[in-house]
Amino acid sequence: MTRFRAACCAALAFATLLVSACGSGTRQGDGHGDAQGRGGTTLTVAYAEKTASAAEETFAYCVPKALGLFSKHRLSVNMTYNDGSTAAIQSVASGSADLGFASAASIAAAVDKGVPIKAIAGATTFWPYRLATEPGSPVTSIADLKGRKIGVISLGSASYADLVAELKSAKLSIDDVHVVAVGADTSAAQALHSGQVDAIDTYRDAYTFLEAQGQRFAYLPTPESTKDLFSLTYFASDKAIASRRQALIAFIQSSYQGLIWSYTYPSKALQLLYQDFPKLPGANDPTGSEAKITAIQMQAAIDGWVPQTGQKDATQWGAWEKLPDSRWRSLLAWAKDTGQVQGTLAVHDVWDGSLMAEIYDFDAAHTVALKSV
Incomplete structure (x- = not known):
């Protein structure tokens, strides 16, 4: 059994504990969601993150709530924290949540193990993971990683799988490097800058956050094998798809509308984010440096969901999140090739x-x- 396969199995085995520890509370903000939606349908959404951030909650919760879209559908939305995709999947599979966000590869891995879930709508539209080194590092290609220490988010993360694929593109294997779990953003950067590792593999939003603070990285070329991949995806249990179909449709539709509005009016979207999450950095000083970094984080999350066509007019995007079967086939082939499936x-x-x-x-x-209500 490969180390990656072992890590995935361990992550799934401990998912219940992770959900118990991190997925039982609602998000900070107004507690149980849209009060105007009471008396209708309550929907619980599992996010694959530990704490609130300036990411999907902006356009999938704060903005549609403020625009009255949840009220229109008589939805009351609860948000739960979960420690990554595996825990979010366990939360949905157990019935603790109705739908969630998770890595498409993690969804495929769960289905491969017999978990009764399916992806139901697109989210991020490109593959966000990439390798970076210190500027001026002698490591300038994937082949140069041989014998080096590489930092990944965790041994059960998509960044580990990305590393496996990147190494394979240079005819290397995971056994040709030393893998170190270093976390996603600040801790990963510290490991790189201190020399604990020679390179890190994490997602674009983390690099955006770090660069906004003045940190600099040198990025390694991305292999052709990742060009059709994508990551975060909406999913639900087979049972919820059958029994809560209209509620799932209403929530995802509202989030897509929230995305269009947030993309068009990012400053207003940030204000709505701060209303529901007043503990986020910069909330007390919207013109200060912390707020600027939060705005950059939010914009990076928005950019990760929009079509990668360069179309600036959001009214012309069409059904951009309906990813073609060809991209799913590429994702499934990659998941099997990297040992996740x-x-x-x-x-x-x-x-x-x-x-x-x-x-x-x-x-x-x-x-x-639309205007906020």
């Missing part, structure tokens, strides 16, 4: 696109014209 999965085993037509049943131009 052992069996042979078809696209329909992990992806249920039947909700997408109703999710996109909204007017983008009307969304842009």
Whole structure:
């Protein structure tokens, strides 16, 4: 059994403990979601992160709540913290949450193990992970990593899988390097800058956050094998897809509308984020340096969800989150190639696109014209 396979199995085995420790509380803000949605349907959403940040909660919670989109659908939305994709999947599979966000590869790995879930809508539209070194480092290519120490978020993370794939592109294996778990952003940067590791593999939002603080990195070339990959994806249990279909559609539709509005009015979106999450950096001084860094983080999260076509007019994006089967096939092949999936999965085993037509049943131009309530 490879170290990666062992790490995944261990992560799944301990997912219940992780959910118990990190996924039982609602997010800070207004507690149980949209008060105006009471009397309708309560929906619990599992996020694959430990704490609130200036990321998906902006456009998938704060903005649609403030625009009255949850109220329109009579939704009361609860948000839960979860320690990564594995814990978010366990939360949904156990019925603690109705739907969640998780890495597409983690969803495939869970389906491969028999967990009754499926991806139901797109989220991030590109592969966010990449390798970086110190500027001026002698490591300038993937091949140069041989014999070096590489920092990853954790041994069960997508960054570990990305490292496996990156090494393979240079005809290296995970056994040709020394892997160190260093976390995602600040701790990863400290490990790199202190010389604890020679390179780190983490996601773009982390680099954006660190660079906003003045830190600098040299990025290694990204292999061609990752160009069709994507990461964060909406998923739900088979049971919820059958029994809570309309509520799932309403929430995801609202989040897509929230994304369009946040992309169009980022300063206003930041204000709404601070209203619900007043403990985020910069909330007490919206014009200060901390608020500027939070705004950069928020924009990086938004940019990760929008179409990668260069189209600036959000009303012209179309059904951008309806990822084609070809990209799912690339993702599944990559997941198997990196040891996350052992069996042979078809696209329909992990992806249920039947909700997408109703999710996109909204007017983008009307969304842009909405005002917060």
